[in-house]
Amino acid sequence: MRTVRPLRFLGATALATLVMITFAPVAAGAGPAPEPSAPRTEVSVSSVDLDGPAVSTVKVTVKNTGPQRMRSLKVSFAGPVGWAVQPALTSVPGTFGVGATTAAEFRVQVPGKREGFTLRTFTATATYAGGDGAGSATATRTETNGVPLANLAAAYNNVGITDEGETGPGDYDGEGNSFSAQKLAAAGLEPSGRVEALGAELEWPGVAPGAKDNVAGAGQAIALSGRGGKLVFLGSGVTGGATGTATVYYTDGSSTSGSFGFPNWSFDPADAHGATLVASTDGRNRPDGYGNAGIAYRVFAHSVALDATKQVEFVVLPSNRDVHIFDMAVAS
Known part of the structure; x- marks a missing residue:
């Protein structure tokens, strides 16, 4: 084991999100209006040196912003699954007046770096008596190694359109089937063509039929820039369970998550999972040629909410390969 390194970033970007718990008195029946809730206890996590294998020292800071003295403070800390932390829980002696700050230190066994882009999330929880009266407060910090993929096309891993x-070459559904390029064009979806859906301006993949043209979700991190109220996805599912969570990270280090889903490209109701139908084609391409005429194979749009005041930096796609995405864009 190497000597503990000073806390620093080595090609990593720190994304810190402070999560604070509030406590508000509950009014019982008629009577005076309840007093405003106390200021919230603040918990923060220092940076974590991910240049492993090494032992990294992490500091968790707790600030008493409540109206009472804080006592019986205990702080727990956890890293990614399987990462050793010592101690996992520590008691902080003494009491802390209003505005006072204290800290607890933890040692994290950091394994060797992995290839590509990785996200590592750390969580600290403080439990206490007094203070703001809530009894607990939690903070998370996410550190990154590497950089996200440059765009969605860089993540294409599936052939969904063939001549x-x-x-x-087609294998959209794992059984060798795919969309017909000719039928998509008849429905208005041509290579590099503009697609408007849910207020977003999207683009149909600008690749030749038979090339990789969409992303089957596997938690890929994709760089994306923009500011708006929602992130719109263009795609469809290959089972009835094509749902998942997308997490959007902003340039200020915060993030939001939202769940969405696509109907199966055929047979599911067009509004399943709350999706919106964008285009419908007649039949599909099978391994032995075009077939299934008279059956609709479809493309949909769905969205997740964004914080419109913040600039998007990158998106982590759902970890569900039944979710197929042809494009995504920020919309107002």
Whole structure:
């Protein structure tokens, strides 16, 4: 084991999110209006040196912003699953007046770096008596290694569109089937064509039929810039369970998460999972050629909410390969 390194960033970007718990008195029946809730206890986590293998020292700071003295303070700390932390829980002796700050230190066994882009989340929880009266407060910190993929096209891992004269490369659904490029064009979806959906301006993949043209979700981190009220996804599902959570990270280090889903590209109701139908094609390409005429194979749009006051930096896609995404864009 190497000597503990000073806390610093080595090609890593720190994303810190402070989560604070509030306590508000509950009024019982008629009577005077309840007093305003006390200021919230603040918990923060220092940076974590991810240049492993090494032992990194992490400091958790707790500030008493409540109207009472804080006592019986205990602080717990946890890293990613399987990472050793010593101690996992520590008691902080003494009491702390209003505005006082104290800290607890933890040692984290950091494994060797992994290839590519990684997110590592750390969580600290303080429990106490007094203070703001809530009894507990929690903070999380997410550190990153590497950089997200430059755009969605860099993450393409599936062939969902083929020419009717050469259907062999297609495998949208894991059974060798794919959209017909000719039928998509008839429905208004042509390579590099503009697609408007849910207030977003999207683009249909600008690749030749038979090339990788969409992303089957596997938790990929994709760079994306923009500011707006929602993030719109263009795609469809290949089972009835094509749902998942997308997490959006902003340039200020905060993040929001939202769940969405797509109907199966055929058979599911067009509004399943709250999606919106964008285009419908007749039939599909099978390994032995075009077939299933008279059955609709479809593309949908869905969205997750964003904090419109913040600039988007990157998006982590759902970890569900049944969710297929052709494009995504920020919309107002």
